[in-house]
Amino acid sequence: MSTRTPLLVLGNISTRSKILCLSKVLDFHHPHQLKDGLEGFSLDLPEHAETLEQILVDCRDTLKYGVSTGHPRFFNQLSSGLDVIGVAGEWLTSTANTNMFTYEVSPVFILMEEVLLKKMQSIVGWSEDEGDGIFCPGGTISNLYSILVARYRVCPEVKTKGMGALPPLALFTSEHSHYSVKKSAAVLGLGSESVMVVTCDERGKMIPAELESSILAAKSKGLLPFYVNATAGTTVYGAFDPLAAIADICHTHRLWMHVDVRPEQPKHFDHLIYVIACSVTWNPHKMMCVPLQCSVILVKKPGLLQECNKLGAEYLFQTDKPYDVNYDTGDKSIQCGRHVDVFKLWLMWKAKGSDGFGSQVNKCLENAEYLYDQLKRNSDFQLVFKHKPEHSNVCFWYIPPSLRALQPGPDRDRRLHEVAPQIKGRMMEKGSVLIGYQPFGDKVNFFRCVFSNPATQPEDIDFLLNEIITLGADL
Amino acid sequence: MSTRTPLLVLGNISTRSKILCLSKVLDFHHPHQLKDGLEGFSLDLPEHAETLEQILVDCRDTLKYGVSTGHPRFFNQLSSGLDVIGVAGEWLTSTANTNMFTYEVSPVFILMEEVLLKKMQSIVGWSEDEGDGIFCPGGTISNLYSILVARYRVCPEVKTKGMGALPPLALFTSEHSHYSVKKSAAVLGLGSESVMVVTCDERGKMIPAELESSILAAKSKGLLPFYVNATAGTTVYGAFDPLAAIADICHTHRLWMHVDVRPEQPKHFDHLIYVIACSVTWNPHKMMCVPLQCSVILVKKPGLLQECNKLGAEYLFQTDKPYDVNYDTGDKSIQCGRHVDVFKLWLMWKAKGSDGFGSQVNKCLENAEYLYDQLKRNSDFQLVFKHKPEHSNVCFWYIPPSLRALQPGPDRDRRLHEVAPQIKGRMMEKGSVLIGYQPFGDKVNFFRCVFSNPATQPEDIDFLLNEIITLGADL
Ligand SMILES: Cc1ncc(COP(=O)(O)O)c(C=O)c1O
Ligand SMILES: Cc1ncc(COP(=O)(O)O)c(C=O)c1O
Numbered sequence: 001m002s003t004r005t006p007l008l009v010l011g012n013i014s015t016r017s018k019i020l021c022l023s024k025v026l027d028f029h030h031p032h033q034l035k036d037g038l039e040g041f042s043l044d045l046p047e048h049a050e051t052l053e054q055i056l057v058d059c060r061d062t063l064k065y066g067v068s069t070g071h072p073r074f075f076n077q078l079s080s081g082l083d084v085i086g087v088a089g090e091w092l093t094s095t096a097n098t099n100m101f102t103y104e105v106s107p108v109f110i111l112m113e114e115v116l117l118k119k120m121q122s123i124v125g126w127s128e129d130e131g132d133g134i135f136c137p138g139g140t141i142s143n144l145y146s147i148l149v150a151r152y153r154v155c156p157e158v159k160t161k162g163m164g165a166l167p168p169l170a171l172f173t174s175e176h177s178h179y180s181v182k183k184s185a186a187v188l189g190l191g192s193e194s195v196m197v198v199t200c201d202e203r204g205k206m207i208p209a210e211l212e213s214s215i216l217a218a219k220s221k222g223l224l225p226f227y228v229n230a231t232a233g234t235t236v237y238g239a240f241d242p243l244a245a246i247a248d249i250c251h252t253h254r255l256w257m258h259v260d261v262r263p264e265q266p267k268h269f270d271h272l273i274y275v276i277a278c279s280v281t282w283n284p285h286k287m288m289c290v291p292l293q294c295s296v297i298l299v300k301k302p303g304l305l306q307e308c309n310k311l312g313a314e315y316l317f318q319t320d321k322p323y324d325v326n327y328d329t330g331d332k333s334i335q336c337g338r339h340v341d342v343f344k345l346w347l348m349w350k351a352k353g354s355d356g357f358g359s360q361v362n363k364c365l366e367n368a369e370y371l372y373d374q375l376k377r378n379s380d381f382q383l384v385f386k387h388k389p390e391h392s393n394v395c396f397w398y399i400p401p402s403l404r405a406l407q408p409g410p411d412r413d414r415r416l417h418e419v420a421p422q423i424k425g426r427m428m429e430k431g432s433v434l435i436g437y438q439p440f441g442d443k444v445n446f447f448r449c450v451f452s453n454p455a456t457q458p459e460d461i462d463f464l465l466n467e468i469i470t471l472g473a474d475l
Numbered sequence: 476m477s478t479r480t481p482l483l484v485l486g487n488i489s490t491r492s493k494i495l496c497l498s499k500v501l502d503f504h505h506p507h508q509l510k511d512g513l514e515g516f517s518l519d520l521p522e523h524a525e526t527l528e529q530i531l532v533d534c535r536d537t538l539k540y541g542v543s544t545g546h547p548r549f550f551n552q553l554s555s556g557l558d559v560i561g562v563a564g565e566w567l568t569s570t571a572n573t574n575m576f577t578y579e580v581s582p583v584f585i586l587m588e589e590v591l592l593k594k595m596q597s598i599v600g601w602s603e604d605e606g607d608g609i610f611c612p613g614g615t616i617s618n619l620y621s622i623l624v625a626r627y628r629v630c631p632e633v634k635t636k637g638m639g640a641l642p643p644l645a646l647f648t649s650e651h652s653h654y655s656v657k658k659s660a661a662v663l664g665l666g667s668e669s670v671m672v673v674t675c676d677e678r679g680k681m682i683p684a685e686l687e688s689s690i691l692a693a694k695s696k697g698l699l700p701f702y703v704n705a706t707a708g709t710t711v712y713g714a715f716d717p718l719a720a721i722a723d724i725c726h727t728h729r730l731w732m733h734v735d736v737r738p739e740q741p742k743h744f745d746h747l748i749y750v751i752a753c754s755v756t757w758n759p760h761k762m763m764c765v766p767l768q769c770s771v772i773l774v775k776k777p778g779l780l781q782e783c784n785k786l787g788a789e790y791l792f793q794t795d796k797p798y799d800v801n802y803d804t805g806d807k808s809i810q811c812g813r814h815v816d817v818f819k820l821w822l823m824w825k826a827k828g829s830d831g832f833g834s835q836v837n838k839c840l841e842n843a844e845y846l847y848d849q850l851k852r853n854s855d856f857q858l859v860f861k862h863k864p865e866h867s868n869v870c871f872w873y874i875p876p877s878l879r880a881l882q883p884g885p886d887r888d889r890r891l892h893e894v895a896p897q898i899k900g901r902m903m904e905k906g907s908v909l910i911g912y913q914p915f916g917d918k919v920n921f922f923r924c925v926f927s928n929p930a931t932q933p934e935d936i937d938f939l940l941n942e943i944i945t946l947g948a949d950l
Binding site for chain 1: 501503504505506507509510518519520521522523524525527529530533534536537538540541542544545551552554556557560562563565566567569570571572573574578579580581582583584585586587590591594612613614615616619623626633634635636637638639640643644653654655657658659660661662663664665666667668669710711760766767768770784786788789790793795796797798799802809810811812813814815818821822824825826827828829830831893896899900903904911912913914915920923
């Protein structure tokens with residue numbers, strides 16, 4: 001285990017390099033290998049208790065065969081890093097083991113949720129008397145809430161009567177937006193086809209004119225447009241939709257504007273725009289490095305969440321309690337029992353301050369720029385688009401020697417498409433670094449590097465590029 | 476802090492009593508008191524980092540002003556107790572800080588999920604080639620999944636076309652069932668009125684003849700019945716719906732039978748019945764004392780969850796990965812990022828074995844019987860219904876001296892209704908013990924005692940009754 005400890009802070013850079021070389025990101029095994037049991041690591045569940053010694057071995061093996069998402073060379077996903085205060089917060093949370101439904105059992109955590117929601121609302125730019133929200137299990141559920149509440153706003157009867165109370169609805173999101181919008185539309189009974197997918201420009205930004213014409217087309221088909229999701233930091237390119245233009249269109253057509261935002265630092269919150277948004281998804285478990293899960297849905301209009309979801313179960317939400325039952329906020333939720341996700345964020349905020357979060361995110365943006373600069377000057381690589389990264393994502397191809405002389409065209413594309421998965425496979429076997437890849441539209445498989453771990457240093461980025469070159473040299 | 480440590484195992488009973496008397500269940504403060512800051516405990520979020528010393532004080536105060544749900548005298552909710560192995564499991568989970576969407580980032584946890592689902596399916600009684608499922612954030616979401624999948628089964632087009640693809644639907648659940656059924660119907664776009672609430676007998680069990688006539692009534696109104704939720708261990712009374720009779724009715728009318736089950740031990744799984752169920756909600760964070768959150772939805776027909784929810788996002792679920800991508804189970808989920816809830820359960824199962832869980836649950840059932848016996852022989856109390864508890868819930872009134880001579884009727888009811896909230900208020904101020912209360916139908920406020928913490932001893936139950944008598948003597 002000692003060689004795989006995530007290395008958060010190491011002063012001496014050359015020591016750091018040496019230790020990181022020894023410390024693998026993962027120790028890959030195929031499912032059948034892990035299932036067959038490796039050196040006494042069996043996943044089977046016993047009839048009778050195992051010894052404490054065996055339990056400790058089980059714990060060690062679970063870590064050994066897992067993936068070190070906290071490793072500075074894990075570039076695979078946005079939820080990465082390992083913040084010690086965040087982990088301590090999660091440890092205290094699980095020791096307290098309580099439930100967010102009522103003030104009665106979670107007095108402190110309910111108030112922390114209120115404080116954090118207010119803080120986040122003020123960062124978004126909403127005034128003191130505006131704003132509501134709730135912590136929920138992930139950004140996908142946050143996006144689901146936004147559609148749920150927007151639908152309720154159009155027609156409160158939907159809560160009791162269902163979709164039959166409404167004409168067929170249409171909602172809008174860009175082709176680069178996260179799939180949670182479609183998934184939620186399916187879950188909520190709108191159907192995934194009610195989601196109109198708006199075309200983006202080459203940088204992955206929604207084209208306002210396309211949104212406008214998509215709205216008009218939906219209307220002419222007899223659909224009722226009601227909701228637009230704009231993304232501020234898309235999943236793959238890290239692109240920002242043109243929020244001001246989208247806000248104008250939402251205003252004209254009287255549509256709910258939701259912003260699915262990743263930036264989490266003030267410079268990314270253009271208040272003049274955000275104040276217009278009806279709801280905002282904010283995922284502290286991404287750029288803010290809060291341990292999973294930690295996501296927030298903010299809703300501008302107070303009371304709406306509660307009206308939309310309230311059922312008033314008498315065994316939980318008694319109105320004759322000896323305290324102000326407005327603090328029993330659990331009926332705003334689509335859950336009943338709700339995990340305490342707020343404490344770790346609260347504690348990290350205390351330990352870093354707003355400015356600490358700011359410099360942490362800046363570090364990631366700097367890393368993205370550094371990678372971009374390296375890629376631009378190295379002809380072994382090709383950027384997916386030429387512009388500087390707006391966020392912490394950088395997308396690129398590695399062009400192995402055998403492809404360098406080929407003309408662009410279907411043959412080169414077909415071969416290039418196989419490069420990233422092959423390198424990734426070798427990377428997983430070796431375990432030295434981890435990065436994601438994917439195709440997008442007519443673009444064949446490319447690498448997507450995302451930075452969210454402030455422990456990542458330029459040398460880790462150099463290492464990534466060198467690994468790709470080494471592993472792909474013979475392709 | 477030392478006086479409030481949850482006391483799990485204390486050999487010497489008289490020492491235990493003394494320590495428990497010192498150790499409060501809660502240290503109650505009103506919201507405004509906590510918000511104003513108590514002795515330097517401020518919830519405000521700073522611009523700049525606080526000192527580590529202050530962070531530790533913040534942690535101490537968070538615990539101090541919270542509720543000790545692990546205390547053996549916390550009878551307020553089903554999620555209670557503090558299992559050390561479970562907590563250790565959660566600590567490791569947060570240290571690993573990874574995501575359940577793909578095998579790529581969670582190889583071990585994905586396999587543990589598979590092993591646990593198989594185990595639970597076999598306990599339910601499904602054969603090797605049947606059964607699917609997923610861990611999700613709470614029993615409410617599990618119940619939501621069951622309706623979602625049942626709806627998809629009726630009409631797969633609903634996924635793309637929405638509720639417009641279907642005639643108006645009807646689903647059935649008892650008046651004693653959990654409100655999550657109605658909440659889910661609202662969220663899913665069926666509307667809460669699509670839920671037909673079936674009458675129960677005086678013990679809180681669904682009356683099969685009522686279900687039958689409710690189905691016929693729905694049909695005659697042009698609704699399409701498609702789903703019945705049966706509860707095995709209701710929230711308030713701990714009642715078991717008559718599963719066999721309900722299964723027959725579901726079979727006759729070709730309805731999806733879901734069982735929302737709390738027992739979690741084999742003696743409560745009547746296999747002949749469960750094998751008929753199309754889906755089962757099982758919440759290890761209740762009777763099994765697994766730290767929150769830990770809930771499972773089991774679906775009998777393999778493949779259905781995946782078909783219902785799959786969208787195949789290319790940045791996560793690439794099909795050209797170097798391993799068997801059937802292990803990328805994340806697309807079954809309505810979430811994207813998903814917290815690892817499986818490890819703590821897996822570790823506890825290793826540490827206790829199936830039989831350890833069995834005796835733990837038995838302990839709770841014995842406690843319920845003990846309380847029942849005490850109440851029966853003490854005329855200060857009145858049982859809400861006369862039968863022995865089937866599960867770990869016991870519902871009762873305390874009749875204060877001033878009410879004992881009154882005839883049953885509206886006047887007595889009105890006064891009795893105020894007794895439980897008043898005692899509960901005093902209890903919270905004193906902090907010695909915590910129990911819930913509520914009205915139900917024509918029954919005025921009564922106490923609901925639930926046992927799920929195996930650390931609770933008969934002496935804690937005696938203590939509870941004595942506290943109620945002491946606190947309510949002057950009412
Ligand atoms: C019978 C029953 N079903 C479902 C639930 C919901 O579970 P959760 O609180 O995990 O959402 C409860 C909670 O009390 C319950 O009692
Ligand atoms: C833009 C965007 N929105 C929403 C989500 C969903 O977040 P979660 O994984 O927390 O459900 C993601 C996840 O990658 C995302 O990139």
